[in-house]
Amino acid sequence: MIKFDRFTLDNGLTVIVHSDPTSQTATVNLLYKVGARNERPERTGFAHLFEHLMFEGSKNVKDFDHQLQLAGGDNNAYTTNDYTNYYINLPKQNLETAFWLESDRMLELDLTQEKLDIQKGVVIEEFNQRYLNQPYGDWMLKLRPLAYKKHPYRWATIGMDTSHIANATLDEVKDFFYSFYAPNNAILSVAGNVETEQVKQLAEKWFGPIPMRTIRKCVIEPEPEQTAPRLLNIEGNVPCNSIYMAYHMADRRSPEFYTADLITDILAGGDSSRIPLNLIKRDKIFSQANAAITGSYDSGLVILQGKMNNGISFEQAQEALQNEADLLWKELVSNHELQKVKNCLEIKKAVSEIGNETKAEILAIGEMLGDANLINSIVERYQHVTPESLAAEAKKIFSVNNRSTIFYKARN
Amino acid sequence: MNNLDRTKAPSFKQIESISLPNLTTGRLSNGIQFTSISGNANDVVQIDIFFRAGAIFCDKPYVAAFCSQMMYEGTTKHTAQQIADELEFYGISLTIQSDKQFANLSIMCLSKYAEHALNLVLEIICESNFPQNELDIIKNQSIQDLLINQEKTTQIARKEMYTTLYGANHVLGRKQSIDLINAVSQSDLINFHKKHYTAANCHLVITSNQSSNLISLIDKHLSAIPQGQKAIYPVQPQMPAISNNPIIIEKENTVQSSLCIGSQGIDITHPDFNDMYICRIIFGGFFGSRLMKNIREDKGLTYGIYASSVLYPFGSTLIIGADIKQGCSAQTLTEIRNEIDRMQNEPISANELSIARNYIMGSMLQLFDGPFNSIQAINLINQFDVTIDHFAQRQQRVQAITPNEIMEAARKYLVPEKMVTVIVGKP
Numbered sequence: 043m044i045k046f047d048r049f050t051l052d053n054g055l056t057v058i059v060h061s062d063p064t065s066q067t068a069t070v071n072l073l074y075k076v077g078a079r080n081e082r083p084e085r086t087g088f089a090h091l092f093e094h095l096m097f098e099g100s101k102n103v104k105d106f107d108h109q110l111q112l113a114g115g116d117n118n119a120y121t122t123n124d125y126t127n128y129y130i131n132l133p134k135q136n137l138e139t140a141f142w143l144e145s146d147r148m149l150e151l152d153l154t155q156e157k158l159d160i161q162k163g164v165v166i167e168e169f170n171q172r173y174l175n176q177p178y179g180d181w182m183l184k185l186r187p188l189a190y191k192k193h194p195y196r197w198a199t200i201g202m203d204t205s206h207i208a209n210a211t212l213d214e215v216k217d218f219f220y221s222f223y224a225p226n227n228a229i230l231s232v233a234g235n236v237e238t239e240q241v242k243q244l245a246e247k248w249f250g251p252i253p254m255r256t257i258r259k260c261v262i263e264p265e266p267e268q269t270a271p272r273l274l275n276i277e278g279n280v281p282c283n284s285i286y287m288a289y290h291m292a293d294r295r296s297p298e299f300y301t302a303d304l305i306t307d308i309l310a311g312g313d314s315s316r317i318p319l320n321l322i323k324r325d326k327i328f329s330q331a332n333a334a335i336t337g338s339y340d341s342g343l344v345i346l347q348g349k350m351n352n353g354i355s356f357e358q359a360q361e362a363l364q365n366e367a368d369l370l371w372k373e374l375v376s377n378h379e380l381q382k383v384k385n386c387l388e389i390k391k392a393v394s395e396i397g398n399e400t401k402a403e404i405l406a407i408g409e410m411l412g413d414a415n416l417i418n419s420i421v422e423r424y425q426h427v428t429p430e431s432l433a434a435e436a437k438k439i440f441s442v443n444n445r446s447t448i449f450y451k452a453r454n
Numbered sequence: 455m456n457n458l459d460r461t462k463a464p465s466f467k468q469i470e471s472i473s474l475p476n477l478t479t480g481r482l483s484n485g486i487q488f489t490s491i492s493g494n495a496n497d498v499v500q501i502d503i504f505f506r507a508g509a510i511f512c513d514k515p516y517v518a519a520f521c522s523q524m525m526y527e528g529t530t531k532h533t534a535q536q537i538a539d540e541l542e543f544y545g546i547s548l549t550i551q552s553d554k555q556f557a558n559l560s561i562m563c564l565s566k567y568a569e570h571a572l573n574l575v576l577e578i579i580c581e582s583n584f585p586q587n588e589l590d591i592i593k594n595q596s597i598q599d600l601l602i603n604q605e606k607t608t609q610i611a612r613k614e615m616y617t618t619l620y621g622a623n624h625v626l627g628r629k630q631s632i633d634l635i636n637a638v639s640q641s642d643l644i645n646f647h648k649k650h651y652t653a654a655n656c657h658l659v660i661t662s663n664q665s666s667n668l669i670s671l672i673d674k675h676l677s678a679i680p681q682g683q684k685a686i687y688p689v690q691p692q693m694p695a696i697s698n699n700p701i702i703i704e705k706e707n708t709v710q711s712s713l714c715i716g717s718q719g720i721d722i723t724h725p726d727f728n729d730m731y732i733c734r735i736i737f738g739g740f741f742g743s744r745l746m747k748n749i750r751e752d753k754g755l756t757y758g759i760y761a762s763s764v765l766y767p768f769g770s771t772l773i774i775g776a777d778i779k780q781g782c783s784a785q786t787l788t789e790i791r792n793e794i795d796r797m798q799n800e801p802i803s804a805n806e807l808s809i810a811r812n813y814i815m816g817s818m819l820q821l822f823d824g825p826f827n828s829i830q831a832i833n834l835i836n837q838f839d840v841t842i843d844h845f846a847q848r849q850q851r852v853q854a855i856t857p858n859e860i861m862e863a864a865r866k867y868l869v870p871e872k873m874v875t876v877i878v879g880k881p
Contacts, residue, residue, distance in 0.1 A: 062494070064493065064494040064824070065494075065823055065824060066472075066819055066822075066823050067819055067820060067823045101460070102460035102461045103460075103461075103463075107741055107742050108742060108809055109463055111740070111741075111742050111809045111810075111812060111813040111816070112463075112466070112808065112809050112812050113463075113466040113812065113816070114466075114468075114469050114812045114813065114815050114816025114817075114819065115816055116740075116741070116813070116816065116817060116820070131820055132816060133467070133469055133816060133819050135466070135467045136466040136467060138464040138465075138466070139463065139464055139466050141464075142460070142463060142464050145460075146460055149460070159754070160751065160752070160753070160754040161754070162754070163753075163754025163755070163779070164750055164751075164754050164756075164757055165757075166779075167710065167754070167755070167756050167757045167777070167778075167779055168757040170709045170710045170777070170779075171710055171756075171757050171777040172757075174709045175607060175708055175709050175710045175777065176606060177602050177605040177606065178602075247458065248458075251458065279605065279706075279707050280602070280605065281598065281601030281602055281604070281605060282598055282601065282602075311542075312538060312541075312542045313526060313534070313538035313541075313542070314535055314538035314539040314541075314542050315542075319535060322591065323534075323587075323588070323591060326591070329594055329595045329598040330595060330598070349598060351594065378543070381543070382539070382542050382543045383542075385542075385543060385544060385545040386542055386545045387545075388545050388564065389498070389545035389546075389547065389562070389563060389564055390545075392496050392497060392498050392564060393496075393498055393562070395496050396494075396495065396496050396498065396824065396826055397823075397824065397826070397827070398823075
């Protein structure tokens with residue numbers, strides 16, 4: 043149970059405060075409700091490029107990092123398809139520094155062509171380092187457009203192509219800022235050795251004067267239902283063949299989201315789960331295999347993947363994973379097995395409620411999903427899943443017509 | 455509201471000292487040494503069991519690593535599946551890893567399940583039986599991992615740096631190969647396990663809300679670990695002479711070049727360690743470092759460049775690493791060299807020193823914020839058998855060090871002539 047207070051400033055900024063008097067530090071987490079989903083198809087990777095520019099100085103503070111380091115703090119940020127999250131950890135006595143820095147870059151950025159050009163270079167090297175220069179590094183870049191035909195989830199946060207990043211202009215960057223970076227499109231979450239009254243005063247002082255802005259409405263085309271299996275063959279300089287299978291699943295706010303999460307835990311949540319036992323150890327189809335969900339706001343993906351042993355064909359690998367998935371609805375899972383994956387969530391939740399950084403983050407994400415209090419009822423939501431509801435959901439998800447497969451072949 | 459001056463930083467406090475956690479140390483009834491830290495743990499318990507069972511203790515590569523990995527794979531009483539099922543049913547996470555020095559079994563669970571966890575882990579420690587079928591699976595996985603790593607430019611560069619710097623017969627410079635993986639036998643593992651997974655080679659780190667009952671529970675179970683003999687670190691071969699010329703490994707189909715520069719460093723028992731540490735942080739140890747400012751923020755040649763240390767009692771290494779834009783590795787090397795010259799010859803400004811000081815103090819505050827964050831620091835001091843005072847001394851040094859002393863440290867420990875440089879990619 044995480045206790046918190048919540049209030050909203052006149053300009054629409056939502057503020058959440060969690061107080062932990064045992065800590066010596068505090069985390070200030072600022073989530074903006076903008077992600078790769080808000081990009082135009084010819085300018086993908088933009089939200090993430092923009093995240094880099096947020097560290098390049100604001101109207102009144104030229105050197106964000108230096109000022110923070112002077113106050114003994116550190117910070118980072120990440121961009122997802124749905125939101126962009128910034129956080130600062132710092133000594134509790136220097137809390138105000140974080141309010142000063144974060145509010146100034148919400149007010150106005152100090153953008154120049156030179157800064158943009160340098161950060162384009164950095165982001166292109168990030169693209170290269172993470173996705174292109176790693177064996178199998180591009181699989182998700184290929185799987186997204188196979189599984190999504192309309193929805194902006196068809197591209198990854200890094201973007202579809204480095205040329206999109208290279209072509210971004212300063213005007214577009216400024217326009218993006220005023221369209222999405224605003225108090226009324228953000229959630230400020232503070233956790234640590236702080237008091238609500240103190241946070242209220244600081245929030246009013248630093249964020250209060252920032253004007254509300256008009257948020258650009260993005261019409262996001264829902265992904266049409268998939269009606270036939272899809273297959274993509276690719277080749278790469280990789281040591282062994284690998285398979286990736288994606289199935290559409292429920293959105294983040296629906297009860298079925300939790301069912302899908304438990305489904306992947308039963309398949310591959312631990313050493314005693316089904317894929318490691320049956321497909322790695324018993325049948326020796328894969329050397330490594332996994333199941334996970336993307337967890338996105340709109341309808342996400344269940345992804346099954348495996349690196350195949352020598353002598354196993356792609357068809358065999360696909361059949362093995364499909365059969366394992368289908369077993370979840372052909373035979374009801376036992377109460378014991380279902381209870382096991384639920385019990386594992388209990389400890390995961392306890393661990394996530396230890397540090398300031400994770401607490402501030404999960405509160406902000408909960409609020410974005412509709413209510414920060416979500417995290418306090420999450421165990422209950424998982425408890426509602428029964429063997430029968432799990433089977434019904436598995437049958438829906440693992441329909442062959444809902445499947446997009448990549449055969450990633452090792453080039454000899 | 456209107457008179458808010460945003461150009462002026464709000465006043466902030468320098469962190470002058472950080473209170474270090476109270477550690478309890480003691481021994482179980484069979485002599486196993488433990489360090490215990492308590493605090494706000496949200497009813498989660500972590501018990502880290504370390505054995506002197508890292509790679510240094512076996513001349514045959516992979517034996518130590520496979521021995522630790524195989525501890526998941528069944529005992530004389532239970533199959534791997536039964537053990538995994540039992541652990542997971544109680545939400546007990548058991549992570550087993552080994553490095554060059556130790557094998558570490560790390561238990562994390564809700565305190566109400568600590569007894570279940572200890573019961574099972576004791577069985578794993580004492581009665582693992584290393585079945586052949588599971589060993590074959592682990593070898594197969596390791597071969598695939600090796601093949602994948604041999605495609606990663608960063609991994610190739612780091613491996614080559616270590617082998618060149620230490621020589622292939624030193625534990626840090628050992629080569630990897632499929633043949634070496636295949637050469638490991640079941641009896642290698644059984645023998646290694648018997649010798650090293652013993653009370654004499656064991657120490658614990660215990661993290662919890664409140665440790666008093668927990669320690670007696672741990673004693674009840676883990677005091678059954680057989681005594682054995684304490685292993686000593688085998689003497690490692692002398693380091694070979696090195697050349698200053700960069701080693702270039704060409705690799706087709708790459709879009710970046712990985713750069714890895716290594717030199718022999720010092721560990722925390724050396725009187726200069728804290729000076730070297732502060733010098734390294736300023737040079738390449740954080741986002742505001744010289745290397746990051748120059749090569750990422752001014753030139754956009756990389757996503758990240760860092761200088762780090764990897765510490766072992768039998769060899770510590772200072773490493774500079776980055777993945778560099780194609781065609782720019784020569785320019786990057788020149789810039790690194792320039793930054794080393796500046797570190798050695800230009801006194802740091804008061805402002806930059808103040809940033810570094812505050813950054814280091816702030817990160818130390820984070821390091822000791824809550825019992826779980828502190829585990830990393832405890833593990834470091836246990837690695838070298840020093841006390842938590844090391845961090846008190848570090849604080850003092852951070853406050854007292856002068857620009858001249860930083861230059862001094864750079865001249866001693868950032869020495870281009872002693873560095874091995876490896877570049878992997880299209881040069």
